[in-house]
Amino acid sequence: MERLTAHYLVETPLPPEEAAATIAGEQSSGTFVAVPGETAGLKARFAARVESIAPLETVSVPSIPTGRAHASAHRRARVAVSWPLENFGFNLPALVSTLQGNLYELAQCSGLKLLDIDVPASFAAHFRGPRFGIDGSRALAGVADRPLIGTIIKPSIGLSPAQTAGMVAGLAGAGIDFIKDDELMADPPHSPFDERVDAVMRVINAHADRAGRKPMYAFNISDEFDAMRRHYDKIVSAGGACAMISLNSVGLAAAKKVCDLGALAIHGHRNGWGMLNRHPLLGIEFPAYQKLWRLAGVDQLHVNGIANKFWEPDDSVVRSIASCLAPLHNLPRVLPVVSSGQWGGQAPETWRRTRTVDLLYLAGGGIQAHPDGPAAGVRSLQTWWRAAAEGLTFAQAVAHYPELAKSVEKFGQKK
C-alpha cells in the first residue's frame, strides 16, 4: 500500500521519539488507553509510521502552552510521519483531519507545524487539479510572456455597481489584464452580486469587442453554498472568466466543488492565512497549504509580495512562489498571485529573487492612487516589469524609464 508522508516541525519537552510516537498514534488507531480491537494485525495495516526524526535546537521556553508544569528544555525536531493511503482514501477533508486533526491539542508538544506533504503519484492522479492554472489564465487574459498585471477595486467596500463598472472601464482602457473584487466585497445591499456582474461585464464585453482582448474580472463569489453556485452561474452566463473564493472562510469542501465545475478560473484568496501560519511553531506552512489547494483545483493562489505591507518576510514570499511553480505529478502549476502594497517598484527585486514572469501581479492603491490616474498606474506597472525582466535594478529602471519617476515620488518609500 502506498503511503502519504507529512513533515512536521515539532517542539517537545519529551524525548522527540516519544512525541513522534504520540503524533503517529493519535492520528491513526490509538486512543488514550489500549482498547481490545486494536490488534497487531490492525496496527500493522493502519498505524501511522514515524519515518524519520531530525533533531534541531533545544529551547528553554515552550513556544505554545502545554497546560502542564513547564519543563526546562524543549527540543525541536523535524519529524516525518506516513499513513497508508487507505486510511483516508481520495477524500481531502479526511486527509486534512488526518494531517492536522487533534495533533495541535497534544500536551506532548509545545510546538507543531505542518511543513510539507509528499503525495504519491497515484494519489495525485485521482485529482484533476487546476483546470486553468498558469497556461489557462494566460490564455484567458491574452498575455503570453510577462506577468499578468492586475488590480483590486478600491475602496474595498462601498462602491455601487455603476461606480465599479466606471472604474473597470478606465482600467480596461488602460490595458489592464486582470481586475478583482476586494475580498470584503461579496454580495452586499449596495452592490448586489448580479447587478455588479451585469454592470462590469457590460463594460468588459464592450471593451473586448473593440480591443479584441478581454481582461479577466475575478468576482468574489464567497458566500453560502447555494449562493456561490448562483453567483458562479451568473458569471458564466454574463461571459465572465473568473471567480474568486476566500478559501479559508468558505472552506475546502465547497471550494473544491466550485473548482470542479470547471467553467471559470478560480482565484484563491488566502485571507485569514496569518492565523494559520504566522507563529513559527504552530499551524501550517505554505508548501503544504498550496498542495492541498492545488489538489482541490484552485488556479490562482495568493502569495503576498516582496516588501509587502504585512509582516511576512521576503524569503517566505519567495518560497511560496517557488512552491506554486514546482511540479506536483500530473497536476498543472498554480499561478502565484503577488499582492499587498505592490506598486511596481518591487518588480526588480521580485524578478531577481524568482526569475519568473509566471505571476499575477496585483496593485490596488499602487495603480488607483497613481498621481496621473489609474491608466498611468497600469502603464507604470507594465514598464516596471519590462525593466525588471530586462534585468535592470531599481535604480537602473528609474534611470532608463523616466516615466517611472511619478510612481517613485508617490510610493517610493516602499521598494
Next chain:
Amino acid sequence: MERLTAHYLVETPLPPEEAAATIAGEQSSGTFVAVPGETAGLKARFAARVESIAPLETVSVPSIPTGRAHASAHRRARVAVSWPLENFGFNLPALVSTLQGNLYELAQCSGLKLLDIDVPASFAAHFRGPRFGIDGSRALAGVADRPLIGTIIKPSIGLSPAQTAGMVAGLAGAGIDFIKDDELMADPPHSPFDERVDAVMRVINAHADRAGRKPMYAFNISDEFDAMRRHYDKIVSAGGACAMISLNSVGLAAAKKVCDLGALAIHGHRNGWGMLNRHPLLGIEFPAYQKLWRLAGVDQLHVNGIANKFWEPDDSVVRSIASCLAPLHNLPRVLPVVSSGQWGGQAPETWRRTRTVDLLYLAGGGIQAHPDGPAAGVRSLQTWWRAAAEGLTFAQAVAHYPELAKSVEKFGQKK
C-alpha cells in the same frame, strides 16, 4: 444601520489607538494609500469603527513575529471594532473574511486574537441556527434529565463494517445513548460509508424495535461536497438520526449547507482547533467560534473535557460549555460535546464547575477499555453521572457506589 461588534485581544508595538485604527481601516474601506473613491460619505457609511480600547499589560517580547525591527515594548489591549451589517450582509463566509481576513497579517500587531462577537438580533433572526440543538438531541436519543452518554468507536481506524456493527450491538445492549465514528474514519476502502451505515443501522434499528429506544449514531460524512450529500441521504434512508462533520476540515459553506438540510442532527467535531486557538495571542477564542457555528446550524459541538488528555486547561473547557449554553437571540442552544480522556471520574468535577446535565458526555477508551467490557463501561458512566448530579464528590461517589471501583482501578490516575 445596525452594527456587528468584534472583540479582539491586540498586542502592538504602536500606541494601541494606531493599531486599532489600522485594524478598522484594513477591514473596511482602506488600502495602504488613500484612493480617489474613498470619499468622506463612503467612509461614514461603510468604515469599521473602533468602539473601545481597554489597555492591558505591556510586554517586552512580541508574541508573534512582526517582520520589523523589534520594539522594546508591546502593549496589549482589548479592542472592540464594529461594522455596519450592510458590509457583509447575511453571508457567513463574508462575515468571517471581515472579522478574520488579512488582520492576522498586520505588521502593526504582534498579537491578535478574536475573542467574541456581538451579533444584533436582526442578524441572528435571519438564521435558523441548530435545528435540533439540546432539546432535539434529547428527543432523538430519548434521554430527558441526565447527560447523553456516548462513545467513539475505537480503534479509530481499521475496523470493518461488520466489526463496527458488532461493537454497536454490544453498546446498544448496554444502554448507550450515542455512538460516533472516530473523526479519522470517513469512507475508506476497508469500511465503505454505505456498507458501514447499513451494517450499523441494521443493528440499531433492530435494537430500537426491541428496546423502544434508539441510540443516535453520528456517521462521519466529512468528505468532498457531493459525497457528503450522498452520505447524508444514505443515513436518512437507513433511519439514522445524526451526521458528524469535521468542521475545520470541511469548512463553513459546505457545513452550513448540510446543516440546512434539516433532517439529521449535526455533530460538529472541531479537530484542528488547536491550530486556531492554542496560542494565547493568535487566532480565535471559543465564544466567537461557537457563535459562527451556531449561526451555521451545528447542533452538537465539541468542547474537550475536564482533566482531558490534551493541553487545554479546565477553565477554558468550562468557559466553552457556558458559551454553548448561553442564549443567542432566537437561536437554540448548542449541545456541548464533552470528550478526550473521559472515563466518568471527571463527572463530579464537571458538574461542580458547570452545574448542567445538558451535555453529550463521550468516553472512547473510558468505555471500551473498561475491565468488565463496554457494557460495564456504559453503566459505569451512567453511575458516575448519577453520583455527580447528586452532588457527590469523587471520593463520596466511590464510597457510595462500590461498582465504580473497577473504573477507578483502571483509569484512576486521571480524575
